[in-house]
Amino acid sequence: MQENILNAFAEQAKTMYAPMAKFNSLFVDNMEKMTEFQLNAIKSYADLGLEQMKKAAEVKDAESMRSFTANQAETASALNKKVMEDAKAFSDMAMEFKTQIESIMEEARSTAAATTTTKPAAKPKSAA
DSSP states (O other): OHHHHHHHHHHHHHHHHHHHHHHHHHHHHHHHHHHHHHHHHHHHHHHHHHHHHHHHHTOOSHHHHHHHHHHHHHHHHHHHHHHHHHHHHHHHHHHHHHHHHHHHHHHHHHHHHHHHHSSOOOOOOOOO
């Protein structure tokens, strides 16, 4: 009898904590992806900035200054495009995470609903 109670408790605990375990795993995976994405983005922005500083250091005369300033518009346009692409990619990752969380929550709700509907009915006490 006691073993049955312990087994039932263990099963109930698995059912109750399974969505939380899935959420934790998903959260860690998502944080890893987003951190890697942000680190790569920061590196590319830093590389672009350093490249521009090197080009500025190469300015020696009026002609090289004209060439440098003309190149700045192209660089600004490329930077703007990259920022927009990165923002969209980051937003897409966030939406994917939200969708996965909603899926886990729906699964947890349906599991909880199934668990509550399958509980055995209490035995009526007979009046003797």
